[in-house]
Amino acid sequence: MSERTEKRTQVADVDRSLYDFTYSEEGYERYEDGLTPDIVRAISEKKDEPQWMLEMRLAALDTYHAKEMAPNWGPSIAGLDMDHISTYVSPRTKQAKSWEDVPDDIKNTFERLGIPEAERESLAGVGAQYDSEIVYHNMREEVAKDGVVYTTIEDALHDPQWEPVVHEYFGTLIPPADHKFAALHYAVWSGGSFVYVPAGVTVEYPLQSYFRLNAEGAGQFEHTLIIVEEGADLHFIEGCSAPKYYEANLHAGAVELFVKDGARLRYSTIENWSKNMYNLNTKRARVGADAKMEWVSGSFGSHVSYLYPTTILQGARSSCEFSGITFAGATQDLDTGCKVILNGPHTTASMDTKSISKDGGCNTFRSSVVIGRRAEGARATVSCQSLMLDDISRSDTIPAMDVRNATASVGHEATIGRISDDTVLYLMSRGCTEAEARTMVVGGFANPVSKELPLEYAVEMNNLIKLEMEGAIG
Amino acid sequence: MSNQLLRVSGLSAGTEDKPILHDVSLAVGAGETHVLMGPNGAGKSTLGHVIMGDPAYQVSSGTIEFDGKDVTEDAADKRSLAGIFLSYQAPVEVPGVPLYSYLRTITQKRPELKMTARKFRARVGEIADQLDMGSSFLTRELNVGFSGGEKKKIEMLQLLLLRPKLAILDETDSGLDVDALSVVSRGIETYRADCDGALLVITHNTRILERLKVDRTHVMVQGHLVAEGPASLIDSIDEHGFEQFEKASAVAGGERA
Numbered sequence: 001m002s003e004r005t006e007k008r009t010q011v012a013d014v015d016r017s018l019y020d021f022t023y024s025e026e027g028y029e030r031y032e033d034g035l036t037p038d039i040v041r042a043i044s045e046k047k048d049e050p051q052w053m054l055e056m057r058l059a060a061l062d063t064y065h066a067k068e069m070a071p072n073w074g075p076s077i078a079g080l081d082m083d084h085i086s087t088y089v090s091p092r093t094k095q096a097k098s099w100e101d102v103p104d105d106i107k108n109t110f111e112r113l114g115i116p117e118a119e120r121e122s123l124a125g126v127g128a129q130y131d132s133e134i135v136y137h138n139m140r141e142e143v144a145k146d147g148v149v150y151t152t153i154e155d156a157l158h159d160p161q162w163e164p165v166v167h168e169y170f171g172t173l174i175p176p177a178d179h180k181f182a183a184l185h186y187a188v189w190s191g192g193s194f195v196y197v198p199a200g201v202t203v204e205y206p207l208q209s210y211f212r213l214n215a216e217g218a219g220q221f222e223h224t225l226i227i228v229e230e231g232a233d234l235h236f237i238e239g240c241s242a243p244k245y246y247e248a249n250l251h252a253g254a255v256e257l258f259v260k261d262g263a264r265l266r267y268s269t270i271e272n273w274s275k276n277m278y279n280l281n282t283k284r285a286r287v288g289a290d291a292k293m294e295w296v297s298g299s300f301g302s303h304v305s306y307l308y309p310t311t312i313l314q315g316a317r318s319s320c321e322f323s324g325i326t327f328a329g330a331t332q333d334l335d336t337g338c339k340v341i342l343n344g345p346h347t348t349a350s351m352d353t354k355s356i357s358k359d360g361g362c363n364t365f366r367s368s369v370v371i372g373r374r375a376e377g378a379r380a381t382v383s384c385q386s387l388m389l390d391d392i393s394r395s396d397t398i399p400a401m402d403v404r405n406a407t408a409s410v411g412h413e414a415t416i417g418r419i420s421d422d423t424v425l426y427l428m429s430r431g432c433t434e435a436e437a438r439t440m441v442v443g444g445f446a447n448p449v450s451k452e453l454p455l456e457y458a459v460e461m462n463n464l465i466k467l468e469m470e471g472a473i474g
Numbered sequence: 475m476s477n478q479l480l481r482v483s484g485l486s487a488g489t490e491d492k493p494i495l496h497d498v499s500l501a502v503g504a505g506e507t508h509v510l511m512g513p514n515g516a517g518k519s520t521l522g523h524v525i526m527g528d529p530a531y532q533v534s535s536g537t538i539e540f541d542g543k544d545v546t547e548d549a550a551d552k553r554s555l556a557g558i559f560l561s562y563q564a565p566v567e568v569p570g571v572p573l574y575s576y577l578r579t580i581t582q583k584r585p586e587l588k589m590t591a592r593k594f595r596a597r598v599g600e601i602a603d604q605l606d607m608g609s610s611f612l613t614r615e616l617n618v619g620f621s622g623g624e625k626k627k628i629e630m631l632q633l634l635l636l637r638p639k640l641a642i643l644d645e646t647d648s649g650l651d652v653d654a655l656s657v658v659s660r661g662i663e664t665y666r667a668d669c670d671g672a673l674l675v676i677t678h679n680t681r682i683l684e685r686l687k688v689d690r691t692h693v694m695v696q697g698h699l700v701a702e703g704p705a706s707l708i709d710s711i712d713e714h715g716f717e718q719f720e721k722a723s724a725v726a727g728g729e730r731a
Contacts, residue, residue, distance in 0.1 A: 421530060426566045428550040429526050429559075430632060431583035437551075440579070444570025444615070 020274070022214060022243045023105040030215065031088040037061060040187050043088050047154050047190070052167060060176040060186035067180040074364070075304045075333035080278045085250050087188040089131040089215040095152070097138050106130050113241065115210050118456055123237075124205035125150045129222055131215050132190040143203060149196040150207050153223050156194040166194065169225060173256040173284045173312075181252045181280040181306075185221050192222030192253065195236065199229040199260075206235040206268075206454060211253075213242040213273075219250040226255075230288070231262040237269075237457065241301070244274040248303070251277055257285035259293050261315055266294040270457055272464060273301035275331055280306050289315030289344065296452040297324035300464045303331060308366060310339040313347035313378075322351040325449040327468050328361030328393070337366035337398075342408070345376040354449060355386045356442055357393035358468075368400045371408040378408040386416040387445050389438070439469040478539075479504040479672050480525070480558075480640055485536035487524045493534070494520045496697045502640065507666065507673040507686055509708065512694035513716045518676045519563060521694070522642045525674075526560040527553045541639065555583060557639035561629040561646050568616040573628065574598070576616050581635060601634045604664060606657050623654030630661030637669045646675075647682035659685045680712050695719045 031039050040061050044054040071077075096102045099116050110116060110128050119126040125139030127150070139150045149162065153170070156162040176186040193209045213220045228234050242249060251273060259265045265285070273279055279302035285293045293311050311320040320340055328334045340349040355363035369380045386395040397414040419441045427437035443450075443465050450458040480502040488494040494517045502508050510518050524531050525538055527550035538546045545553050568576070577598060581587050589597065602611060605627045617625050626646055633641055646658055659682060665671050666686075675682065688705040693716070700719045701707065 420566070423566045423568060425526075425528050425530075425550060426562065427568070429528075429554050430580040430636070431551055431554040432580065433551050434549070436579075440571055440576070441568060444568055447570030 020243050022216075023109065029088075029090040030086055030218075033086050033217070034083045035061065035064070035087065035184075035187065039087060043188060043190060046090075047157075049157060050163060050167070053157065056171060056176070057187050057189075060183045063177050064180060064183035064187055067183060069180065071179075071306070074306055074335040075362070077278055077280070077304055079303070080248050080250060084217055084247070086215065086218045087221065088190060089218045090133045091130050091135060093135055095134050095155075096136050099136065102136050106135050109212055109214065110136070110210065113210065113212070113239070114456070114460075115208075115239075118208065122205060122454060122456060123208050124203055125207040127152070127193050127207075127209040129191045129209065129211045129220075131213060131218060131220065134191050139207070140205075143205075146201045146203075147198040148201060148203055149194065151194050153189075153192055153194045153225060162194070162196070165196065165227070166225065169227060169256065169258060170223075171256075173258070173286055174254050174282050178282065182254065182282055185223070185252045185254045185282070188219070189221045189223045189254070191220075192224045193226070195224075195226040195234070197228045197232040197234045197263075200231045201229075202233040203235070206237050208237040208239065210239040212240075213249055213251065213277075216245040217247040217249065219252065221251075222253045224253065224255040226265065226267075227258045228260060228263040228265045230260045232260070233264045235266040235268065237454070238267075239270050241272045242274045242277060245276050247276065249274070249277045250280065251302075252280045253282070255281075255283035255309075257283075257293070259285060259287045259291045261288035262290045263288065264292040264294070266296065267309075268296040268453055268457065269298065270453070270460060270464075271297075271299045271301055275301065275303050277302040278304050283307070283309040284312070285310070285320075286312045286314055287318040287320065289318060291315060291318045293318075293320045295320075295322040295324065295338070296449065297322075298446075298449060298453070298461045298464070299324070299326040299334065299336060300468060302334065305334040305336055307335075308337045308339050308368070310341070311349065312341045312343065313349060314343050315347075316344040317346045318344055319347065320349045322349075322353070323449045323452050324352075325354040325356070325446050326363055326365075327356045327465065328358075328363045329468055330359035330361060333362040335364045335366065337364075337368070339368040339370075340380060341370045341372065342375045342378040342380060343372040345374060345378070347375055347378045349380040351380075351382045352448065353384050354445060355384075355395055356389065356445065356468075357386070357395050358389035360392045360394075362394040362396075364396045364398065366398045366400070367412070369402070369410055371403045371405050371410065373404045375405045376407050378405065380409075381411040382413070384414040385445070386414075387442065388416060388418050389442075435469065439466055442469055477504070478502065479506075479541060480674070481539040482521075482525065483537050483539070485521075485524065485533065485538065487520070487531050487533045487536075489531060494531070494697050495524065497536070498694075498697075498699050499536075500692055500699060500702075502672050502674055503689075504639065505670045505672055506689040507675065509683060509688050509691045510674060510676045510694060511678060511680075511691065511708070511711055511716075513720070514678060516694045517697040518678075518694050519644050520697075522560055522644045522674070522676050525553075525642060526550055526558060554638075559633055559636060559638035559641045561626075561633060561641065561643045563645040563648065565617050565625045565629055567618045569618050571616045572612075573614055573616050574612040577612075577632070577635060580632070584636065587635075587637070598631075598635065601631050604634070605630055605661055607631065622649045623651060626650060626654065626658050627661070630658055630665075633665055634661060634668070638671060640672045640674065641665060642674045642676065644676045645678070647677055655682065658682075662686065680708050683708055693719050
């Protein structure tokens with residue numbers, strides 16, 4: 001066996017076809033490309049929405065058109081032509097409560113992604129979105145008995161008990177005028193999740209929503225609204241993937257998280273969009289007194305990302321932990337990071353991020369820490385570690401701090417490293433091939449993040465690392 | 475001499491801009507214990523690294539044969555799987571890689587060591603006990619945050635687990651306290667007894683050798699092997715130091731020039 005073949009075999013256990021498969025859109029309902037009030041009205045009408053939602057959509061559309069297209073900082077999004085993005089593509093199927101009722105091609109998609117299996121083994125509930133609509137939603141009965149609600153925003157809007165709640169919270173944490181793609185999101189949003197955890201309830205197993213974008217040249221604009229009431233506890237997982245196309249796809253979701261006093265929310269993400277995706281996603285959490293927000297994030301895919309999960313520590317003694325890793329390979333320009341606003345006294349935030357760049361990939365890490373005037377004794381630490389696997393890749397760290405309280409403290413450290421020759425030699429001299437040695441080092445680098453994930457997701461993340469490391473040398 | 479396990483013939487090697495080893499020849503038979511001594515900076519570690527296949531050094535002439543095959547061009551992983559082991563003077567730290575799963579990975583690379591997960595666990599536990607390593611060692615990250623002595627124990631753990639045909643111990647005794655030295659010596663004895671493995675012990679002091687039955691001693695000065703002899707050569711070095719050889723090397727260098 002030649003040297004070359006050996007190098008290839010070590011990643012052969014990762015099946016590239018895992019994410020890279022598509023099904024025909026035949027028979028699907030696909031709205032015209034581009035953005036007009038008619039399309040917005042059609043989406044709203046199809047969803048049979050309350051009047052306030054339609055008005056919000058139309059106002060957001062105006063805001064969208066009024067705002068400048070390209071941000072004048074960060075990676076180029078010139079390849080994104082909104083006139084050629086279909087904002088609404090719906091598989092012709094009703095939302096199912098049983099996988100048996102999901103059409104075969106869609107069911108097969110989620111089977112191949114391991115979703116039904118994970119649901120059986122380790123999840124309290126699952127939502128699965130295919131293009132613009134949720135095709136499957138289910139939650140364990142015992143969780144529902146505790147009063148936990150896990151449904152789509154659309155269904156919540158049709159429920160007289162929950163419509164006022166959605167109305168009260170929807171779009172308040174991320175207002176439509178936040179930025180151009182937030183406005184776009186509110187104009188054409190479809191799908192996503194509504195989660196309500198009543199006070200004092202601990203949801204023992206995670207809930208998971210999986211977002212799959214199958215259609216070429218389409219956008220996905222799901223909205224996630226989670227309310228964790230006082231003293232409640234929830235772990236929510238989102239997974240995303242898409243097959244590879246030559247035409248640009250767009251993801252502009254919005255995630256609004258309300259963590260009330262004494263509650264805890266862990267929000268985990270494994271994102272593996274295909275390398276033609278523009279991922280312009282917005283995530284934000286507001287945290288009450290003594291409450292805790294935890295973010296765990298693994299980002300592997302997309303052509304361009306702008307993503308900075310933001311935490312507002314509003315209540316006294318509230319806290320936030322962020323662990324994230326991004327992996328940028330050839331053709332990827334990922335501008336990611338996190339923001340935290342410490343408003344309450346004695347709030348604490350700790351952000352630990354890692355990035356890996358190879359084959360000319362670009363990683364830019366932006367952190368923003370704002371400490372408000374009332375935040376007596378607030379503490380924030382930011383740590384950013386970058387690993388560069390070659391000389392043609394790029395990694396930048398751009399920290400920003402705005403401290404308005406003299407008793408607060410902020411720490412920042414950033415390191416950029418490479419895999420040392422000594423390390424590769426050490427592992428090779430114990431029998432690992434060069435590729436295995438590098439993969440092992442990268443896996444170790446990512447370990448502090450992957451160990452925060454439930455086992456199956458940690459395994460998926462390690463597999464993604466192996467997949468990304470394929471052909472990293474030679 | 476055709477049954478030699480390791481045969482280094484006329485080896486010259488160095489970094490890109492600096493020759494270090496000059497025309498080195500040495501042979502180690504299966505199961506034999508050889509000692510390579512010499513003053514600091516003589517090139518002893520370089521020879522160990524070149525035999526292992528460290529790409530930081532280029533071989534300009536000569537060959538390295540192992541187990542009857544020319545391995546001069548082979549990468550370190552091939553040499554490792556063929557049965558060469560190098561215990562490093564300063565083992566690198568690999569953050570985030572749990573020691574236990576690392577051990578499992580490198581063991582699974584060797585078909586001859588195929589064993590069930592259960593048997594593997596028992597085997598690792600057994601070796602860890604022999605080396606006075608608590609089980610908490612195994613849940614930690616590879617060499618991360620370990621003391622010098624602990625790192626050497628982890629090297630011995632890998633040596634006993636992988637059962638190589640030849641172990642090159644590069645200054646394994648340096649910087650160890652008495653207790654750690656005793657544990658490491660025990661590890662080396664166990665390797666000799668259990669695996670009948672050959673040893674090339676690189677050292678510049680003789681304490682670690684007190685408990686080993688040495689077959690041959692080689693002395694290196696300024697990249698040249700200047701003397702070879704039986705175990706008793708060690709005693710002579712103990713008494714007179716390397717000065718006698720350094721003079722010889724200066725003469726040899728002069729002749730070459």
